[in-house]
Amino acid sequence: MPITTPLTQLLGITHPILLAPMDVIAGCRLVKAVSHAGGFGVLGGGYGERAWLERETAKLAGFAAPFGIGFITWSLAKRPELLDIALAAKPSAIMLSFGDPAPFASRIKSAGARLICQVQDEAMARQALDAGADVLIAQGTEAGGHGATRTTVDLVPAIVDLAAGRVPVVAAGGIADGRGLAAMMMLGASGVLLGTRFYASQEADGADEAKRRICAATSGSTVRGIVFDLSRNNVWPAPFTGRCLVNDHARRWIGREVELMQNVAAVAADYAVAREAGNFDIAAVIAGEAVGLIHDIPPAAEIVERIAVEAEQVLAGRRNSIVSAA
Amino acid sequence: MWPDRRLIDLFKTELPIVLAPMAGAMDAELVIAVAEAGGLGSLPSALLSPEKAREQVQIIRQRVRAPLNMNFFCHTPIDLTKEAEARWKQRLTGYYTEHGLDPAAPVNAANRAPFDAAFCEVVEELKPEIVSFHFGLPEPSLLKRVKAAGCLVISSATTVKEAVWLEQHGVDAVIAQGAEAGGHRGMFLTDKISEQPGTFALVPQVADAVKVPVIAAGGIADGRGIAAAFALGASGVQVGSAYLRCPESKISAGGRKALAEAHDDSTVITNVMTGRPARGVQNRLMREAGPISPDAPPFPHAATALAPLKAAAEKQGKVDFTNLWAGQAVALGREVPAAELTRDLAKSALARMKALAG
Numbered sequence: 273m274p275i276t277t278p279l280t281q282l283l284g285i286t287h288p289i290l291l292a293p294m295d296v297i298a299g300c301r302l303v304k305a306v307s308h309a310g311g312f313g314v315l316g317g318g319y320g321e322r323a324w325l326e327r328e329t330a331k332l333a334g335f336a337a338p339f340g341i342g343f344i345t346w347s348l349a350k351r352p353e354l355l356d357i358a359l360a361a362k363p364s365a366i367m368l369s370f371g372d373p374a375p376f377a378s379r380i381k382s383a384g385a386r387l388i389c390q391v392q393d394e395a396m397a398r399q400a401l402d403a404g405a406d407v408l409i410a411q412g413t414e415a416g417g418h419g420a421t422r423t424t425v426d427l428v429p430a431i432v433d434l435a436a437g438r439v440p441v442v443a444a445g446g447i448a449d450g451r452g453l454a455a456m457m458m459l460g461a462s463g464v465l466l467g468t469r470f471y472a473s474q475e476a477d478g479a480d481e482a483k484r485r486i487c488a489a490t491s492g493s494t495v496r497g498i499v500f501d502l503s504r505n506n507v508w509p510a511p512f513t514g515r516c517l518v519n520d521h522a523r524r525w526i527g528r529e530v531e532l533m534q535n536v537a538a539v540a541a542d543y544a545v546a547r548e549a550g551n552f553d554i555a556a557v558i559a560g561e562a563v564g565l566i567h568d569i570p571p572a573a574e575i576v577e578r579i580a581v582e583a584e585q586v587l588a589g590r591r592n593s594i595v596s597a598a
Numbered sequence: 599m600w601p602d603r604r605l606i607d608l609f610k611t612e613l614p615i616v617l618a619p620m621a622g623a624m625d626a627e628l629v630i631a632v633a634e635a636g637g638l639g640s641l642p643s644a645l646l647s648p649e650k651a652r653e654q655v656q657i658i659r660q661r662v663r664a665p666l667n668m669n670f671f672c673h674t675p676i677d678l679t680k681e682a683e684a685r686w687k688q689r690l691t692g693y694y695t696e697h698g699l700d701p702a703a704p705v706n707a708a709n710r711a712p713f714d715a716a717f718c719e720v721v722e723e724l725k726p727e728i729v730s731f732h733f734g735l736p737e738p739s740l741l742k743r744v745k746a747a748g749c750l751v752i753s754s755a756t757t758v759k760e761a762v763w764l765e766q767h768g769v770d771a772v773i774a775q776g777a778e779a780g781g782h783r784g785m786f787l788t789d790k791i792s793e794q795p796g797t798f799a800l801v802p803q804v805a806d807a808v809k810v811p812v813i814a815a816g817g818i819a820d821g822r823g824i825a826a827a828f829a830l831g832a833s834g835v836q837v838g839s840a841y842l843r844c845p846e847s848k849i850s851a852g853g854r855k856a857l858a859e860a861h862d863d864s865t866v867i868t869n870v871m872t873g874r875p876a877r878g879v880q881n882r883l884m885r886e887a888g889p890i891s892p893d894a895p896p897f898p899h900a901a902t903a904l905a906p907l908k909a910a911a912e913k914q915g916k917v918d919f920t921n922l923w924a925g926q927a928v929a930l931g932r933e934v935p936a937a938e939l940t941r942d943l944a945k946s947a948l949a950r951m952k953a954l955a956g
Contacts, residue, residue, distance in 0.1 A: 273956070393862075393863075412796065412798075413796065414795065414796045414798065414799045421863065422862060422863070422926070423776070423777065423778050423796040423797070423798070423817060423926060424796065424798050425776070425778060425796065425797050425798050425816070425817035425818065425823055425826070425926075425927075426778060426817050426862055426926045426927060427862075429820070429822050429823070430862065445796075445799075446795075446796055446798055446799030447798075449802065451802050451829055451830045451831055452798070452802065452830065454826075454829035454830075454954075455798060455825075455826035455827070455829035455830045456826070457829075457954055458822055458825035458826035458828075458829050458950055458951070458954060459822050459823070459826050460822060490757075490758050490759070490803070491757050491758045491795045491799065491800055491803045491804075492756075492757040492758070492759070492788065492790070492793050492794065492795055493793070494793065494795075495790075495792050495793050496792065497792065518793060526792065560799075561795045561796060561799035561800075562799055564758055564795075564799070564803035565802055565803055565806070586829050587829070587954045587955060587956060588955055588956060589601045589951070589955055
C-alpha cells in the first residue's frame with residue numbers, strides 16, 4: 273500500500289515525493305519522469321529565463337500527470353510576466369521560494385493552480401499562510417542550493433505545529449532515501465522534497481561530471497556560504513546562502529569573502545569560463561548534505577519507487593530490509 | 599516496542615535514551631533521575647578530581663541500580679604560548695577594566711585535562727558499565743585498560759570518516775553528533791566547522807558506514823525527534839538540552855532564565871569560551887568577540903582568562919561570559935523532573951512510531 277498523506281490527497285499523487293525545482297537541472301524530462309512514477313515533478317523555473325521556460329513548458333503541454341513549476345520569488349518579481357507562461361502550461365501547482373509570495377498568489381489561484389511556498393523559518397511560514405499557501409515546504413539548512421540556517425530536526429516540527437493541520441507540510445534538506453521520508457513523517461511532515469538525489473538521476477539536465485562528483489562525495493563534503501554566488505556576480509537577499517560541494521575554489525575563498533569581493537571582476541571571469549567548460553574544481557556543483565547517501569545515477573522513476581518502498585517498510589517497523597525496486 | 603533493540607541490549611538499559619554528559623551543568627542528581635526512569639545516566643567526569651569522581655559514583659550506586667556512563671575528554675593538550683596568552687588578554691582588556699579587574703593578576707589554569715593514567719585508575723576502580731569519550735579516543739594502552747576493566751566504550755563522530763575511525767579503533771557504539779548538538783563539537787579528524795553535517799543528514803550515512811549501533815545526537819528533544827532518529831537507522835538517542843531546565847540540573851538562576859528565554863536561533867557555534875568549537879546560548883562575549891575568533895587560544899586555555907570575568911558578571915546576575923552550552927533544541931527544554939521527562943520522551947516516541955505504522 274502506498275503511503276497516503278494529506279499531501280498526496282491534495283495534489284492527487286501516488287507517493288509523497290516532490291522534485292525540487294533545481295534551476296537548469298530540473299527540466300521537463302526530469303519533471304515528467306518523477307510525475308510519471310507517481311511523485312510530483314516541479315520544473316526548475318529558477319531565476320526566470322524566458323526562452324528556457326517557453327521551451328520546457330511547451331514540452332509539458334498535454335502531460336497528463338500532475339506537475340508543478342517553481343520560481344525564485346525575488347527574481348520572478350523582476351519579470352512577473354513569466355508567471356503567465358508558466359500558468360499557460362496548466363501546472364497543478366506553482367512553487368515559490370525565497371521572497372514574499374503575496375504579489376503572485378491571486379494570479380496563481382485564479383488560474384486554478386495550488387500555491388506551494390518554501391519557507392526557512394516561522395515568520396516566512398506565517399507570510400506564506402497569509403498569502404494563501406496550500407502547501408508549506410520547510411527547508412532545512414542541509415539542503416543543497418539556497419537556504420538558511422535552521423536544520424530539519426528543528427524546523428520541520430516547528431512549521432508543522434504552526435500550520436496546525438491547515439495545510440500539509442513537506443520537509444526538504446538532507447533527504448535522499450526512504451529512511452528520510454519515514455523520519456520526516458515522524459516529525460509530522462506529509463511528504464519530502466528532494467533535490468540532490470534527483471540531480472544524480474539519468475533524466476536530470478546536469479553534467480555527467482557533476483553527477484559523478486555527487487556520487488563520490490561523502491558527508492562533510494558540502495559547505496554553505498556565499499562564495500559561489502559572489503563568484504558569478506549573483507547577489508542574493510539575506511538571509512539566504514548557498515550549499516554546494518566543497519571544491520578547490522570553495523577551499524580557496526571560504527573565509528576570504530571580502531577579498532573575493534575586492535577581486536570580483538577577475539574571479540567572476542574565471543568562474544564563468546569554468547562553468548562553461550564544466551570545470552567543477554572551480555564551478556560549484558550545487559548539492560546538499562544527503563550526498564553521502566547517493567552512490568548511483570538511476571532513472572528518476574527508480575528513485576521514487578525505492579524511496580516509497582523503503583519508507584513504507586521503515587514505518588511498518590520492518591527494519592534492515594532496504595530493498596531496491598529494480 | 600522499540601524497532602531496534604541493539605543499544606538497549608548492549609547497555610542493558612530499559613530505554614534507548616542516553617543523557618548527554620554536560621560538564622558544569624549537572625552532577626549525580628541528574629544521572630540518578632534519568633537512570634531511575636530507565637535511561638542511561640552519564641556523569642561528566644572530565645572536570646572532576648579522582649576523589650570527587652569516587653564520591654559522585656558512590657552516591658549514584660547507592661541510589662540507583664542501573665548501568666552508568668562516565669564521560670572523559672581525550673584532546674591532545676596544546677601548550678599556551680606567551681604570545682597567544684597576551685593576544686587573548688589584550689582582546690579581553692576592556693572587559694577587565696569594565697569589571698574593575700586587574701588583567702595582570704594570576705588566575706588558575708582551566709582544568710580540562712585529557713583522559714590519562716590517573717583517570718584510568720579511577721575507571722578501573724569504579725568500573726562504570728560504559729565509558730564515553732569526546733574528541734576521539736585515548737591512546738591505545740589506556741583504551742585497552744578501560745576495556746579490560748569490563749567497560750563498554752563509546753565516542754562521538756561528527757562525520758562518516760570519524761565514525762569509521764572510531765569503529766576501527768574498537769568502540770562498541772558510535773554517537774553521531776550533528777551540528778545542532780550543544781556543547782563541544784566532538785570533531786577530531788577535521789577542523790572545518792562550516793562543513794559539519796546536521797544530525798538527520800549524518801545519522802543514516804553513519805548507520806550505513808558502521809556495524810556498531812548508532813546513537814543520534816543533536817537537536818533531539820521530543821518524541822517526534824526520537825522516532826525520526828530511529829527511522830533513519832539510529833539505535834538510540836543522546837539528549838542534553840532538554841534536561842537543562844530540570845530541577846536536578848546545576849544551572850544557575852541566571853542560566854535558567856537565559857534558557858527559558860532562548861528560542862531556536864539563540865545558539866551559535868563558538869570558540870571564544872574554551873578555544874574549541876562548541877554550541878551554546880549566545881552571550882555578550884560570543885556576540886562581540888566571536889562567535890569564531892582567531893584570537894582565542896587553544897583548548898582549554900581560552901577559558902582561563904575568562905574565569906574572573908565570568909565570576910564578576912555572574913555576581914551581577916549576568917551571563918555575559920558564562921558558557922551556557924545548549925543545542926538548537928534548547929527551546930524544547932521544560933521545567934519538569936528528569937525522570938518524568940525521560941519517561942515522557944520514550945512514551946511519546948513509541949506512540950509516534952505506532953501511529954505511523956499503519
